Amino acid sequence: MAPALHDDLAPLAFLLGTWRGEGDGEYPTIEPFRYHEELVFEHVGDPFLLYRQSSWLVGDDAPLHFERGFLRPGAGPDAVELTLAHPLGLTEVAEGTISGEELSFASTSVGRTETGSAVTALRRRYRLDGDVLSYEIDMAMDETAMTRHLVAELRRAEG
C-alpha cells in the first residue's frame, strides 16, 4: 500500500510520477545531440521526493546520462533543496524556489571525484504547463562560462 504523501510535499506533488519525452543537448565543446529520457519522482511517506533521470541518445540508444537524488522542502515557504549524484564523478547541491508549478534551482556546491568531470555549476528550471513537463539546464565548466546545455519536454507516462 502506498504511504500517504507527507504534508510538506504538497507544493511538489505535481512532479510525482513517471515522465517520458525527448530533449536537445548542446554545449560549446561538443556536437549538438538529441536524447530520449525518463524522469521519475517518487515518495516513501517522508518529507522528500526520490528523483531519478535516465537518458539515451536518439539513434543508437547509447546510454547518455543518469542522475539520482532527492528534492526536499527548504528553509523558507517557497524553498526547495536538491541533492544529486551524477555518474560523471560529480555531486550537486542546489537551492531552489517553487512558484506554482515551476521550480528554479542554482547549484551552491558541486563535488568532484579525482577523475570527475570539470563541471563547476548548474542552473535548472522545471515547469509544468498543462500535461507537459519541460526543463532547461545551464552548465558551467572549468573552461566554459554558464551556458545553455539541455532543453526537454516530457509527458506523464501511463499507469
Added chain:
Amino acid sequence: MAPALHDDLAPLAFLLGTWRGEGDGEYPTIEPFRYHEELVFEHVGDPFLLYRQSSWLVGDDAPLHFERGFLRPGAGPDAVELTLAHPLGLTEVAEGTISGEELSFASTSVGRTETGSAVTALRRRYRLDGDVLSYEIDMAMDETAMTRHLVAELRRAEG
C-alpha cells in the same frame, strides 16, 4: 536485452545484483536501532555502476534511509570513486580502493543544503565473504568525531 558489462567494471562485478538483509545502527547522539535493507547495483553498459540503498526500521517499517548514486573506476588500478546523494540534504564524494572483493572508501567532500544534516565525513567498507555482503559505515558530524554508525549483512536476492 541487457548490455554487456563494460570491461572496466570487471573488478566491481561481484557487487552486481540485489542484496537484502539487516543491519544495526548506533551513534552517540541517538538510540541504537535495527533496520532491514535492500542494496541494488546495476549497470547500463557504461563504465559505472548505479547504486541504490533503501532501508526501513525493523518493527514499524518506517522509512529510514535512502542513498542513490554511482561507483566508477578511479585513476589507479585499484581506485574506485563513489558519488552519492542522501535525502538528508547531503551529497558525498568518496575515493576508495578495491582489494579482491573488498572496497574501502573515505569521503573527500560532503555537500550540504541550507537545512542539510550536520554530517561532515564518512568512511565505508564493503566486503563479500561467500554469499554474504557486509559493510561498516563510520560517520563524523559537526559535533561528533568519526565513529561507527552502521553495520549490516546482506545476501543476494533471488532472480
